Amino acid sequence: MIDAYTAADVRAAEEPLLAAERGFHGGLMHRAATALAGVVREELRARGVRVAGSSVVALVGRGNNGGDALFALAALAQRGAAAVAVALGPVHEAGVGALRAAGGRVLAVGDDAPGEPVWVGDAVAEAFAADVLMDGLLGIGARGGLREPAAGLVELLTGLLDEAGTGGPTVIAVDVPSGIGVDDGALPGPVLPADRTVSFGVAKPGLLLPPAAHLAGQPTVVDLGLTPMLAVHGASPAVRRPEAADVAALWPVPGETDHKYSRGVLGVLAGSVGYPGAAVLCVAGAQGAGTGMVRYLGPDPVARAVLAAHPEVVVGDGRVQAWVIGPGLTDDRWGVAGERVAAALREGHPVVVDAGALGVLPGSAEGAVLVPHAGELATLLQGRGVDVDRDAVQAEPLRWAREAHDRTGAVVLLKGAVTLVVGAGTVWTAADGTGWLATAGAGDVLAGVLGALLAGLAARAPGERLDEDTVAAAAAVAASVHGRAAVHASGGGPVTASAVAAAVPRTLANLLG
Ligand SMILES: NC(=O)C1=CN([C@@H]2O[C@H](COP(=O)(O)OP(=O)(O)OC[C@H]3O[C@@H](n4cnc5c(N)ncnc54)[C@H](OP(=O)(O)O)[C@@H]3O)[C@@H](O)[C@H]2O)[C@@H](O)CC1
Ligand SMILES: [K+]
Known part of the structure; x- marks a missing residue:
């Protein structure tokens, strides 16, 4: 069964875990980013590309979702990937620090973003030329659809990817495709279609619900020990999807x-x-x-x-x-x-x-x-x-x-x-x-x-x-x-x-x- 929980339930469950780690390196974000980098490596292998020498780009927003992407980029840069963050505003400072220390680059779209200033078109070209592109603009903290300049950048990229067919980068959404209705699967604005979504702790409803589900690709859930906390909190899944074992469990077999x-x-x-x-x-x-x-x-x-x-x-x-x-x-x-x-x-x-x-x-x-x-x-x-x-x-x-x-x-x-x-x-x-x-x-x-x-x-x-x-x-x-x-x-x-x-x-x- 894939069980998806609302953003509010996920937040309530992660709170005690975050409080317990008190900024300790190796906490939830570190584990999330490590797992994310692992999936990127899998996708590079599937394309027949070695990590060292590969090109990995992430679109990075201001919240922890962007933080996950930055730390994943840093991990990949350490293994020799050419890692580039496209920052669309102020972003996770420790994440930027880690990426720079690992030899990665940061491109800035917009005045308030850190890094080398670039035009949106240049950022789009960089993203489109990558082997793997991570979408770390927005996670479960999203309120409404993407805002500018992210919305325009995503629209341009989606158009290019549409035209390229299978020729563009493999797109991995971080936690959720940025800008979907996390709890209801709505599409209030442009969303970059993903080949795969790496979701942290548990799946989110928008990954399973149409129309957003069509843009999430294959969901991969990274276990962060959240499930027992959800149970303590009394949360039940908002959306479920049966898998093969669930069919077998329900189907009446004659005796x-x-x-x-x-x-x-x-x-x-x-x-x-x-x-x-x-x-x-x-x-x-x-x-x-x-x-x-x-x-x-x-x-x-x-x-x-x-x-x-x-x-x-x-x-x-x-x-x-x-x-x-x-x-x-x-x-x-x-x-x-x-x-x-x-x-x-x-x-x-x-x-x-x-x-x-x-x-x-x-x-x-x-x-x-x-x-x-x-x-x-x-x-x-x-x-x-x-x-x-x-x-x-x-x-x-x-x-x-x-x-x-x-x-x-x-x-x-x-x-x-x-x-x-x-x-x-x-x-x-x-x-x-x-x-x-x-x-x-x-x-x-x-x-x-x-x-x-x-x-x-x-x-x-x-x-x-x-x-x-x-x-x-x-x-x-x-x-x-x-x-x-x-x-x-x-x-x-x-x-x-x-x-x-x-x-x-x-x-x-x-x-x-
Ligand atoms: N659960 C877990 O166990 C773990 C969770 N982790 C990760 O944390 C992520 C959640 O992080 P988060 O809370 O920082 O939210 P996130 O979505 O990154 O950004 C919110 C920021 O964006 C802004 N903003 C909002 N709407 C916007 C819009 N439409 N367009 C533009 N901006 C908008 C908003 O600002 P404001 O609305 O105040 O303007 C706020 O500053 C989660 O998805 C997962 O990736 C892992 O690290 C570890 C384990
Ligand atoms: K995202």
Whole structure:
């Protein structure tokens, strides 16, 4: 599990550690910088460049984040790297001292910065020519987006890096990409996209939350002994991301005495004469995820298509432990879908609600998991009197997913390259897929995978409602499995939704094996 804590919780936890070290060399900043320098060396090796003779540049801001970057540069300079700090104002004095003592250079952008004065354009050229570029402008002390001159410098550099494709430096963000919303993943201004973020103590929410997560690259967390302090302080993770072991821990694995009913029966109300494929794909996802049985409800021609692809499906009503309602339904079926959602919730069954059925939710949909994409979430909120559109949802996905949760009582899984799951408690994210997964029908497969998982979990606790945290964790785990299946199926190239569903059993076998 990657657990991310808010900036306030991190500060409260580090306070006693900082007080205990009282400026002692070898304290938190020294350990953070040493680990950071280690990651830079790793990245230099990955580029086939030796540390001695390499070129490493850091953009340095006024706080301790800049201090980390300066001490890391000093450590690299000691090993023979050409280390250059670009200071964008007054910066950590001891850090500058250490860098200079190790033979590094300091370039100054702006009158109040130490070092050789340079134009912004020269600083950009220096940064762009480096093997590795560290972004140490702002950390968890950020208030709002980058200010000038850092904002302009980052905009210029981002443009150059965009044009260069893979030709520019490897970018490593120090603790967080500078200027992101540390706690909410917002992007209030320009942010330098990183290949990797080295985060100190614990991950920060913005590394896992869209849209900032797209700019953080691969997160690497450096252990600084903060976790026990967080526990003492009573902090709980604000955002979590499941890893392979977490999928295995949650996924119900059948025992010798299990039978199809004890493994979970999933009801699927999906598909229409216009969109029969949605039903076939949803069922394929559920079968691939190993549900005990699928009961399918839908028009005869669609049922025939479902049976042709999946002869093990039972067509017609009966007892189920969970539902998927909505994929591929046309408006003539929305009334039936709405009644079925309400009935399932009354009976205490978890329901995955997708597509057209999102528009016919009962006033309170507590117990449901809504699985919209950004456009569907905007429509759902508009239907409840909220003035929001797709672009606004994409700009602030956490805010609007939370709004939808507050207004419906349901767990909200917002689909995207980084999937977001919002309930009353911890926020979950998953980002194990590939860009190739953005393809027709992929959402139908996800609904089936999630439905199967919920049916399996509900079947393990007969007569009990699944608690909301379990449902939210299941939604994130299902999104993770779906993304991993896409990666398996893709092998780096295009992938169809059918292929993703077909790859789910192999993906689960690898995760559970
Ligand atoms: N947690 C840990 O265990 C460890 C943490 N460590 C490190 O410490 C970092 C936190 O350090 P920090 O508190 O000095 O904050 P940081 O973000 O560097 O700078 C804040 C300064 O920037 C300024 N400023 C604010 N917003 C701004 C803006 N938009 N644009 C421009 N300026 C802005 C603000 O000034 P003001 O807002 O008052 O104008 C203030 O002076 C943390 O991220 C990690 O890297 C490690 O060293 C050791 C282990
Ligand atoms: K940073």
